[in-house]
Amino acid sequence: DQQVKQNSPSLSVQEGRISILNCDYTNSMFDYFLWYKKYPAEGPTFLISISSIKDKNEDGRFTVFLNKSAKHLSLHIVPSQPGDSAVYFCAASALNGANNLFFGTGTRLTVIP
């Protein structure tokens, strides 16, 4: 049973425009959320995170928004650059000491020059 879902397997965006990647979760015990970026033949690289006490976290061109009532989060990249082309994974965990991450299936972002 997939507890973290990314319903869009792929997204194409023009360079300079905004990329919006979406993620939904079902487990109400999740209270920490992360986005990882993955290039081919490499492991996932941490990008940005947000805890459930916040609804927004910004780091440079990357902003993550959390809507707890809707169990939905999104990653905004603006402006998008060709180097952002990668697979983006949404992940969630519960602050219960376990620390294991539950991942979505990923969204492949292609930024067109």
Added chain:
Amino acid sequence: GAGVSQTPSNKVTEKGKYVELRCDPISGHTALYWYRQSLGQGPEFLIYFQGTGAADDSGLPNDRFFAVRPEGSVSTLKIQRTERGDSAVYLCASSLIGGSAFSTDTQYFGPGTRLTVL
């Protein structure tokens, strides 16, 4: 500084054989995790070590899978009697202190070992 390293990068084996996959975490990281990523899926949690002990092994799919971390640094994931369904990329991650009821810290991933069972 060096990141998480995993060896081998690729492993091809025959059904029924035994394999060992190695992970070298970032120096000083006490927490270590194994995940498995099947084609078209996100990584799935297998096991979490805090120091030398397995703090959570609830993700191991069955008793053919076993992992050790005898000195609290390098970890080995062992798979007995491999099956074709075990084919996947096995990812290792480490973090500085691991999780608690109050915080979690960032997990840093290695490049993975691609296991193919023929």
